[in-house]
């Protein structure tokens with residue numbers, strides 16, 4: 315399991331995107347993508363899939379021990395992008411602008427996504 319090339323297949327979802335959770339414990343929740351793990355193909359989504367994280371105190375990093383609420387990873391296949399234009403969950407298409415930039419677009423309303 316060290317096939318970086320196939321793991322770099324486009325995920326369609328990037329850090330900062332708004333996504334909707336389509337299945338699992340946090341089904342129906344919408345939030346911002348906090349991080350993407352392209353190798354495991356998971357994302358963490360703001361306030362979704364909250365897990366209890368048991369942490370050890372680490373005084374040098376000023377971390378207190380105990381049980382914290384943290385966002386847990388969700389499989390990318392279980393979330394969908396939410397379009398900033400039409401506000402619906404959607405799939406992203408790709409298009410090239412006249413200036414040559416490649417952008418993602420909403421398949422429903424053709425609104426382009428930032429970045």
Ligand SMILES: [Zn+2]
Pocket residue numbers: 397398399400401402404420421422423424425
């Ligand atoms: Zn749209």
